[in-house]
Amino acid sequence: MPTIRDVAKEAGVSSSTVSRYLNKNGYVSEEAKKSIHAAIELLRYRPNEMARSLATKKSQMVALLVPDITNPFFTELAKEIEEQAYQYGFTMILCNIGNEHEKEKQIIEQLQQQYIAGLFIATKQIEASYYEKLQIPMVAVDRVLSEKIPTVKTNHFLGGQIACQHLMACGVENVLCIRASSEEDVANERIAGFYSCAQTLQIEEVISAYEVEATKILVLEKLQNRTYEAIFASSDAMAIGTLKAIQQMNLRIPEDIQLIGYDGIRMTEWTTPTITTVAQQITQIGQRAVRCLWKQMQNEDILERHQLVAPILIKRNSTKGE
Amino acid sequence: MPTIRDVAKEAGVSSSTVSRYLNKNGYVSEEAKKSIHAAIELLRYRPNEMARSLATKKSQMVALLVPDITNPFFTELAKEIEEQAYQYGFTMILCNIGNEHEKEKQIIEQLQQQYIAGLFIATKQIEASYYEKLQIPMVAVDRVLSEKIPTVKTNHFLGGQIACQHLMACGVENVLCIRASSEEDVANERIAGFYSCAQTLQIEEVISAYEVEATKILVLEKLQNRTYEAIFASSDAMAIGTLKAIQQMNLRIPEDIQLIGYDGIRMTEWTTPTITTVAQQITQIGQRAVRCLWKQMQNEDILERHQLVAPILIKRNSTKGE
DNA sequence: ATGAAAGCGCTAACAT
DNA sequence: ATGTTAGCGCTTTCAT
DSSP states (O other): OOOHHHHHHHHTSOHHHHHHHHHTOSOOOHHHHHHHHHHHHHHTOOOOHHHHHHHHTOOSEEEEEESOTTSHHHHHHHHHHHHHHHHTTOEEEEEEOTTOHHHHHHHHHHHHHTTOOEEEEOOOOSOHHHHHHTOSOEEEESSOOOSSSOEEEEOHHHHHHHHHHHHHHTTOOEEEEEEOOTTOHHHHHHHHHHHHHOTTOEEEEEEOOSSHHHHHHHHHHHHHHOOOSEEEESSHHHHHHHHHHHHHTTOOTTTTOEEEEEEOOGGGGTSSSOOEEEEOOHHHHHHHHHHHHHHHHTTOOOSOSEEEEOOEEEOOTTSOOO | OOOHHHHHHHHTSOHHHHHHHHHTOSOOOHHHHHHHHHHHHHHTOOOOHHHHHHHHTOOSEEEEEESOTTSHHHHHHHHHHHHHHHHTTOEEEEEEOTTOHHHHHHHHHHHHHTTOOEEEEOOOOSOHHHHHHTOSOEEEESSOOOSSSOEEEEOHHHHHHHHHHHHHHTTOOEEEEEEOOTTOHHHHHHHHHHHHHOTTOEEEEEEOOSSHHHHHHHHHHHHHHOOOSEEEESSHHHHHHHHHHHHHTTOOTTTTOEEEEEEOOGGGGTSSSOOEEEEOOHHHHHHHHHHHHHHHHTTOOOSOSEEEEOOEEEOOTTSOOO
């Protein structure tokens, strides 16, 4: 592989001139530009990112930290962010953190050594202060880490409202609300939004783990004791578990009981019946997150520290209504 | 961040000695070892991977190239490989290639500049000769790129046989076989295996795109004209599309028509009914792939160039039988 | 067993 | 506008 010096020699200039040409900073005469360009083509030269990073202490890599890569929401997010970041010339590293604090810190340490240019954080296991100390451009995606750290997330309060309004428009008067642990802020917001519109709606609330199977078992039990006109599952994975439980009870959807999910992952259109859901606009989240990181790298001002993306209702067959 | 020279100074030795200590090559006295160890602890020193890579022309990163990160099979595979690779001290970069030849070549070029230590290739858009020229340890995952390139994949011929045998055991006499394009070797193998057991079974074959919706439309049309006792969908995504089509026709599964899928992705246990499927053992594929790459890095002999992993039947509710 | 020195490929003052 | 020089943090001969 040719180096910058090979190019310089071939073009009859010094390597600094080539470097300036490459980085488009400093002056380079038109003449030099031409010969350098030709030399690069001739030698099929590509700058070595490693050497570049070592010299500048900045790489062209950004990383996305997620708790579980097999969770479809995160994969869809990863895809969007990867594509966007690629447009800006960055390579995205996807890091699956799992639930171990230690692994996350270790991985971040490694990323720092690689002079990672920026971080998208979709995990939440470490104290915010740890991230703040990092001194790396970063944006929290779909969760608030702290006031200071720029954030792009869905307006979950609005999402909760949308879910509630839809159910009420479907003539529902009592509903079972399946939510994640109250430690999860995003869950709290969804539920708060839901309540904020509830008016005379009767709500029973229950906490479930994220897994499909766990939710199924839980709902099965619930349905044994009591009937509901509708169920609001605050994630689509839970909605699928709920669907399975309802079907196992031989209840019809939406005739006997209506169901609305949350997230908008692809799978909700593959079930029978398809599931009405409050969809997060993942593409937009990805775009904004990347732009936000980009601005930080350019030291531009970030006008809104916390950006909210509105979710939208996707009406399918698990609810009545229009 | 402290450098190797800081450690050397603190330990009262030269940086070469520290380097030798770090890489466990060359001689280092017990005494030196102790003081270096202490210095490292004291300064919380971590070697800079970039600098290391630049000097050695080898990084600690491996990459997995997939055509579509939102395809659950690949995410599950990615998770396994990531975890395995992490055990060996590697960071895995997940690269979503999409369908563009150009992007794949560009990305590989970038990876080379980063002195990528190894490649897991789960795409198939480029001529095998391109990969062979690369001079990077690599393993083809779930597809054969060429004779020369080490491969770990499911024994799809066996998988096809398993599917066929199961259907026959379920009393099926005629079946619709939904397959991917004949350009996909893995599809060909599955189908070949299926036929190899078919005996008196009547088989109708049809080609479908991978997408759930596309398959649904196709199957819907098929079912309009004719009835089948069973359908073999050669991927789970297709199986889900098929399921939807069958249900839309108001046929019962498995009473009116039985269904078997292929891949073993999580989703098949979330549909109603759950789908019987021939499951690829992704964990094992991941483990073997990483070990195979590792061996190449150690210049160990690779006993079997092409490793086959046996798939297993997961019997669920979309088929009759035991 | 250890250190000095050169170099990996690039960037960034600084001088011209 | 361009070249010289000195690193970035590490590895690796080659002496000693």
